[in-house]
Amino acid sequence: MAELDGVKVLMLATDGFEQSELFDPRQALIDAGAQVILASLKRDAIRGVIHDQPGDREITPDLTLDEVEEGDYDALLLPGGLANPDALRINDRAVEIVGAFCDDGKTVAAICHAPWLLVEADVVDGRTVTSWPSVRTDLANAGANVVDREVVVDENLITSRKPDDIPAFNKALIQALADQMADAD
Numbered sequence: 228m229a230e231l232d233g234v235k236v237l238m239l240a241t242d243g244f245e246q247s248e249l250f251d252p253r254q255a256l257i258d259a260g261a262q263v264i265l266a267s268l269k270r271d272a273i274r275g276v277i278h279d280q281p282g283d284r285e286i287t288p289d290l291t292l293d294e295v296e297e298g299d300y301d302a303l304l305l306p307g308g309l310a311n312p313d314a315l316r317i318n319d320r321a322v323e324i325v326g327a328f329c330d331d332g333k334t335v336a337a338i339c340h341a342p343w344l345l346v347e348a349d350v351v352d353g354r355t356v357t358s359w360p361s362v363r364t365d366l367a368n369a370g371a372n373v374v375d376r377e378v379v380v381d382e383n384l385i386t387s388r389k390p391d392d393i394p395a396f397n398k399a400l401i402q403a404l405a406d407q408m409a410d411a412d
Contacts, residue, residue, distance in 0.1 A: 231261040234404050237300040237328075238265045239292070239321055239344075243310025246275030246282040247390045248338050252304055255397040261404065264289045264300070268318065276308055292320040302404055303328040307339025307359065307389075316347040326350060329383070334407055336385040336400045338392065342366055345384070355379055356386040 236256055240249055253263050267273055267288035275282035303325065305312065315321040325348040328335050337345055342358040343365065345351045352370030357363075357379045366373045377392040378385065378399045385403060387396035 231256065231259040231401065231404050231408070234261040234302070234408060235300045236261050236263045236302045236304055236404075237295065237297075237324075238263055238304040238306065239267070239315060239324065240265060240273060240286075240288075240306050241267045241311055241314050242273045243308050243314065244273065244275045244306045245308035245311070245339055245390060246277050246284055247393060248306035248308065248341075249275060249286065250284065251393045252306070252336070252338075252397050252400065255401065256304070256404075259401050259404075263304070266290050266292050266295050266324075268292060268314070276310070279309075292318065292324065295320075295324055297324060297327040297331070300328075300333070301407065302334035302336065302400075304400070305335070305337040305341035305344055307337070307341040309340055312340045312343045316343045322347045332383050334383050334385065334400070334403045336396065336403075338387040338396055339389055342386055345369075345386075350384070354384055355381045356384065357388050358386060359388055 265288045272285040272287045329350040339359045346369045355372040363373045378395040
């Protein structure tokens with residue numbers, strides 16, 4: 228895998244994140260040398276789910292959404308689950324953060340239901356994306372070209388459909404960050 232030393236990735240999540248969609252990409256990024264910082268609605272530990280069942284792991288956020296300085300990060304990672312992005316998409320600060328990363332052309336990776344945040348930030352019009360099937364109509368209504376593939380890379384935007392797609396999602400995210408670093412040199 229590419230060496231991502233010095234790369235800082237912000238992850239947004241709250242209770243109800245799909246456990247594998249937070250922990251697996253996070254670990255892949257750490258293994259590649261990136262620093263991953265988790266921001267949430269509060270600093271209390273948050274718990275994931277495994278599909279529709281309570282998860283068996285918690286994680287404590289590093290900071291709250293209000294403490295995020297977008298300029299401190301190279302990329303944004305948005306895990307799915309149903310409750311997690313549904314709660315975040317009605318939070319003005321979370322939507323503002325997503326929009327800022329997209330406006331700055333930074334890598335933004337969203338899996339499963341997380342593209343709901345892309346819809347709320349109004350950043351999918353004219354973009355090719357994928358997601359969990361129930362989110363696709365929202366994406367299309369927001370002007371996206373929606374496809375059914377394990378991972379879609381459209382410039383700085385990376386999207387995937389479900390936990391089974393995590394290996395392809397991780398590979399695309401790490402490659403995008405390596406390319407971003409190479410372009411910065």
